[in-house]
Amino acid sequence: MNFPRIVFKSLRSHWLSTGLAIVSIALGVALLDAVVSLREQTHRNFTQEGLGVDAILGPKGSPLQITLNALYHLEEMPGKIKWSYYRKVLADDVVADGIPFITGHSYAGFRVNAIDDRFFSAFEYLPGQHFSFRSEDGGQGRVFSGNREAVAGSEAARLLNITLGKTFNPTCGVNAGDPVHVNDTITFVGIMAPTGTPHDRAVYIPLKSFYTLEGHGNDVRDMAVNEEHREISGAYLKIKRIRGNVLHPGIQDLKYNIGQSSQAQLVIPNEVLPRLFNIIGWVDHVIMGIALLVTLLALLFLFIALISALRERRRDLALLRCLGATRRTVMGLVLCESLFMAAAGALLGMIAGHLIVGLGCEMIRVETGLRFSAAYVSTADLYIVPAVLALGLLAAVIPAVQAYRLGVLKNLTLIS
Amino acid sequence: MRMNHLGKLMLTATLAVIVGGSLTAAEKEGEHKAWHHGSLNAICTCENGHAEVRIDGDTLKLWLVGGGSDTNKAVRIPDKKIVLEITLNGSKTPVEKLTLTAKPNELAEENIGDCSQFEGKADWLRRAKLFVGTATIHFKGKSQTLRIEYPNGYDPD
Numbered sequence: 390m391n392f393p394r395i396v397f398k399s400l401r402s403h404w405l406s407t408g409l410a411i412v413s414i415a416l417g418v419a420l421l422d423a424v425v426s427l428r429e430q431t432h433r434n435f436t437q438e439g440l441g442v443d444a445i446l447g448p449k450g451s452p453l454q455i456t457l458n459a460l461y462h463l464e465e466m467p468g469k470i471k472w473s474y475y476r477k478v479l480a481d482d483v484v485a486d487g488i489p490f491i492t493g494h495s496y497a498g499f500r501v502n503a504i505d506d507r508f509f510s511a512f513e514y515l516p517g518q519h520f521s522f523r524s525e526d527g528g529q530g531r532v533f534s535g536n537r538e539a540v541a542g543s544e545a546a547r548l549l550n551i552t553l554g555k556t557f558n559p560t561c562g563v564n565a566g567d568p569v570h571v572n573d574t575i576t577f578v579g580i581m582a583p584t585g586t587p588h589d590r591a592v593y594i595p596l597k598s599f600y601t602l603e604g605h606g607n608d609v610r611d612m613a614v615n616e617e618h619r620e621i622s623g624a625y626l627k628i629k630r631i632r633g634n635v636l637h638p639g640i641q642d643l644k645y646n647i648g649q650s651s652q653a654q655l656v657i658p659n660e661v662l663p664r665l666f667n668i669i670g671w672v673d674h675v676i677m678g679i680a681l682l683v684t685l686l687a688l689l690f691l692f693i694a695l696i697s698a699l700r701e702r703r704r705d706l707a708l709l710r711c712l713g714a715t716r717r718t719v720m721g722l723v724l725c726e727s728l729f730m731a732a733a734g735a736l737l738g739m740i741a742g743h744l745i746v747g748l749g750c751e752m753i754r755v756e757t758g759l760r761f762s763a764a765y766v767s768t769a770d771l772y773i774v775p776a777v778l779a780l781g782l783l784a785a786v787i788p789a790v791q792a793y794r795l796g797v798l799k800n801l802t803l804i805s
Numbered sequence: 806m807r808m809n810h811l812g813k814l815m816l817t818a819t820l821a822v823i824v825g826g827s828l829t830a831a832e833k834e835g836e837h838k839a840w841h842h843g844s845l846n847a848i849c850t851c852e853n854g855h856a857e858v859r860i861d862g863d864t865l866k867l868w869l870v871g872g873g874s875d876t877n878k879a880v881r882i883p884d885k886k887i888v889l890e891i892t893l894n895g896s897k898t899p900v901e902k903l904t905l906t907a908k909p910n911e912l913a914e915e916n917i918g919d920c921s922q923f924e925g926k927a928d929w930l931r932r933a934k935l936f937v938g939t940a941t942i943h944f945k946g947k948s949q950t951l952r953i954e955y956p957n958g959y960d961p962d
Contacts, residue, residue: 474912477911477912478912481912638842641840641841641842642841643912645840645841645868645877645879646910646912646913647912647913648877649878649879649910649912649913649915649921650912650913650914651913651914653912
């Protein structure tokens with residue numbers, strides 16, 4: 390009988406403790422793998438991609454609130470800014486382009502944003518990526534052209550069963566019980582192709598249709614024609630680039646200059662969102678701590694399983710020694726058993742971890758529109774197998790040494 | 806009893822770490838940040854206000870900002886210009902005069918006479934490595950001495 394066969398036979402002889410040890414390691418690894426993967430993908434989605442926006446011109450208030458409202462269709466904008474002020478900012482040397490928008494309306498729980506139609510042609514939701522209505526990309530219809538037309542993000546369309554030609558009446562507000570514009574019926578003329586961003590969860594109407602909604606009254610209607618009085622919630626700004634596609638350093642001067650005004654501020658999402666993670670970072674650490682604890686407990690279980698298996702098999706090992714196995718062979722047997730259980734647990738755990746992420750992805754996509762992937766290779770995927778193997782070896786050191794020191798004669802003595 | 810002492814010790818240690826951590830964070834918040842990547846020069850004291858100075862080619866840009874950690878808040882002054890008496894490279898007597906004129910921040914609805922940003926041009930600025938400039942300005946309602954030490958900044962505290 391060769392060495393690997395002896396190892397497998399031995400593992401099979403105490404299959405229950407072997408199985409439990411593998412399952413417990415797998416559970417710990419799965420939890421750790423899923424937590425690290427979701428954490429890294431969340432960071433990537435919220436910080437690195439910036440959702441195609443260099444900066445947001447918004448009213449005075451919380452920069453985080455402005456970012457969440459403008460990019461993630463959450464919260465509410467803390468106020469409005471004058472159109473004339475937006476034009477002044479647009480004329481600044483470092484500003485390449487701007488897309489004004491108005492938030493604050495909704496339809497069946499999804500935000501309805503009034504936006505400049507260049508949003509669909511000039512705006513990059515990810516670097517180099519523009520919105521598409523082409524059927525081959527998964528879109529339908531076209532961009533709105535008339536005042537009473539709208540387009541829907543793919544996720545909003547899917548969940549609300551929106552089809553081209555369907556009509557709706559926007560709600561004036563984003564909270565339950567807010568009044569509905571019953572006399573303003575808007576027709577869907579386009580469904581955007583999926584982007585994997587929160588923009589999939591919004592409905593868009595032309596900027597000017599906001600001002601002309603019947604329920605808004607004459608003052609607001611006047612804003613459609615009178616630029617002096619016109620107000621917007623904010624604007625997505627594209628900043629000029631310098632060599633190496635780096636943002637123009639003048640953005641900081643611009644931020645300072647706008648920050649001194651009484652009505653507006655410049656919010657740079659890539660500065661604001663990491664702060665959010667600093668605030669909620671402790672949750673992150675607690676979950677990571679729990680996952681690590683579970684993994685360590687699993688390895689402790691492995692240690693106990695090995696020790697108890699060794700106690701049960703003292704006579705077998707002594708017999709092996711009598712048949713010519715050296716001390717090293719017996720020691721190697723214990724180490725290999727431990728390594729096998731650790732490796733099996735780690736691999737099963739990684740598979741289970743990715744399955745957990747896969748389930749979480751769907752929930753996150755439905756709730757936020759952000760696209761996560763079960764196939765994402767996280768830092769944990771790279772290090773978890775070698776780390777668990779090393780810890781598995783560590784857990785086997787004491788049982789292996791005990792096996793090495795096993796007294797042949799003492800353990801072969803008949804017990805009456 | 807022993808456990809109680811141990812418990813108290815652990816609680817104290819935990820609190821010390823938390824308080825220490827928050828103090829460190831607060832100190833970092835309190836650091837005087839130059840928002841335009843220039844040098845900060847205290848006006849009388851750091852808590853009173855600052856003049857941030859940056860040289861771009863032959864142009865000296867000056868921002869009057871708040872004291873303490875309020876270096877991101879502009880402080881407007883009624884002066885239409887600031888005349889700096891410049892002492893170059895550590896010499897004893899002022900050798901140059903540099904007039905900075907008000908450059909109102911349009912995005913903050915500033916005007917000449919109610920302005921926080923000033924600019925002045927001079928050829929020697931291109932070669933300036935070290936200089937001290939002094940002037941008198943009407944800052945926060947009273948006449949105060951402005952002292953600029955380029956490039957390290959002026960901090961009497």
